[in-house]
Amino acid sequence: EAERNAANNFLWKDGAAEVKKHRAHIMTAVLPGEKSAIEAGKLLVKLCDAASRQPGAIGVYTSGTVFQADAYCAAAQEMKNGPDELPVLDWIYFGIYPSEGGMNGYTYGMTAFGKDEIEVLGSRAAPADLYGFLFDVSYYVLSSNVTLRDGETIGFSERQKLPITRSKGVSVDGDSLKIAF
Numbered sequence: 001e002a003e004r005n006a007a008n009n010f011l012w013k014d015g016a017a018e019v020k021k022h023r024a025h026i027m028t029a030v031l032p033g034e035k036s037a038i039e040a041g042k043l044l045v046k047l048c049d050a051a052s053r054q055p056g057a058i059g060v061y062t063s064g065t066v067f068q069a070d071a072y073c074a075a076a077q078e079m080k081n082g083p084d085e086l087p088v089l090d091w092i093y094f095g096i097y098p099s100e101g102g103m104n105g106y107t108y109g110m111t112a113f114g115k116d117e118i119e120v121l122g123s124r125a126a127p128a129d130l131y132g133f134l135f136d137v138s139y140y141v142l143s144s145n146v147t148l149r150d151g152e153t154i155g156f157s158e159r160q161k162l163p164i165t166r167s168k169g170v171s172v173d174g175d176s177l178k179i180a181f
Contacts, residue, residue, distance in 0.1 A: 006059065006066035010096065015059070019066050022058050026051055037113045038086070038142065042079060045087045049076035063093040063109035086143055094134045095171060096127050105130045106171040107138055115141055116148070117172040120181045133181050148177050 002022065006015035028047050032040035048060050052069040059066040067075075067090065075089035092109040101122035110117050118137055123130055136156065141148060148154060150166035162179050169176035 002059075002061050002066055005061060005064060008095070009065040009067065009093075011071065012059075012066070012068045015066055015068065018058055018068075025061075041091055041113070042087065045076050045079070045090045048090070049073050060090070063091065063112075065093045065108070084143065086139065088135065088139050088142060091142075092135075092138050094131050094138075096131055097171075103127055103130050104171065105134050106169075106176070107134055108172060110138065110141070111174075113142055116166065117169060117174075117176040118148075119170055119172065119176045119178050121170060121178060123181050125181060130181065137179065150177075154179060 002025070003016050003019050006012065006019040009015045012018075028044065028051065030040045030044040030047070035043075048062070049072065051057060052060055052073050057069045059069050060072045061067075072090055075087050078085045078087050078089075091112070092107050094105060094107060096103065096105045098104070099122070103123045103125060104119070104121050105123070106119045107117050118134060118141075120130060120134065125133065137154065140146060148164050150164060152164050153161040154164060155161050162181055165178045166175055167178060168174075
């Protein structure tokens with residue numbers, strides 16, 4: 001399972017081959033209890049960051065993929081920049097793939113925070129721009145505790161008004177929010 005999902009991580013070229021070398025794993029979970037999902041998520045990242053710094057650690061399997069240990073630890077460092085900084089790259093996987101209609105992208109992990117997954121379909125944006133857009137929207141939704149709704153628009157400038165629709169997911173299970181980007 002880990003090998004198959006490591007192959008999904010387009011940011012880790014040799015991920016599947018590296019993960020195949022693993023000999024043991026640690027399963028880690030944090031139950032929110034009285035804390036918010038965000039606070040529980042931060043604690044989970046701290047635990048996984050500490051485990052990933054141990055000799056021989058290869059990666060962290062979460063959000064439908066395996067993140068390279070060094071990349072996971074680097075993203076965890078965001079929390080050291082201030083109490084409001086979020087390790088979104090450790091929580092959410094951003095999938096990017098081409099199709100005949102253009103570039104497509106999706107999030108995987110937003111539901112852990114009670115939010116809808118986000119998809120962009122048939123975009124003319126470059127893959128890096130699409131990745132950045134998905135990151136920015138996810139960060140905004142999580143840091144501001146915003147709920148995006150069908151029929152609304154979103155934008156990062158006064159002129160940008162991108163329509164949002166909610167429908168059955170294309171790359172994710174269940175419904176997702178589609179943003180025309």
